[in-house]
Amino acid sequence: CKFCGKVFGNDSALQIHLRSHTGERPYKCNICGNRFTTKGNLKSSLKMHYRTHTGERPFKCKICGRAFSTKGNLKTHYGVHRANTPLKMQHSCPICQKKFTNAVVLQQHIRMH
Numbered sequence: 001c002k003f004c005g006k007v008f009g010n011d012s013a014l015q016i017h018l019r020s021h022t023g024e025r026p027y028k029c030n031i032c033g034n035r036f037t038t039k040g041n042l043k044s045s046l047k048m049h050y051r052t053h054t055g056e057r058p059f060k061c062k063i064c065g066r067a068f069s070t071k072g073n074l075k076t077h078y079g080v081h082r083a084n085t086p087l088k089m090q091h092s093c094p095i096c097q098k099k100f101t102n103a104v105v106l107q108q109h110i111r112m113h
Contacts, residue, residue, distance in 0.1 A: 004021070051069040080101070091103050091105075093110060095113050
């Protein structure tokens, strides 16, 4: 790599790596317009993006049955079920004073006002 000196076994791996330096994102999603460095990233992002339109939530909590669109969201949710761990309602809505356990959920709530 002419930017950092990293060595690659083939030219295509080098080309993908170079995009991390140049910011080039040649693959575009036709639905949302987001751009990606590799076709693989485009496909995985599209799969998650489609879930926002279809409402698909394939990751289900084994404890309470609540479903989520990503594995990461389910993993975060499991924290709610930790034994003897009281929920800390640290994030308060400045409009209605409703309290939330995390800032992301609070921001989603504020957009609803």
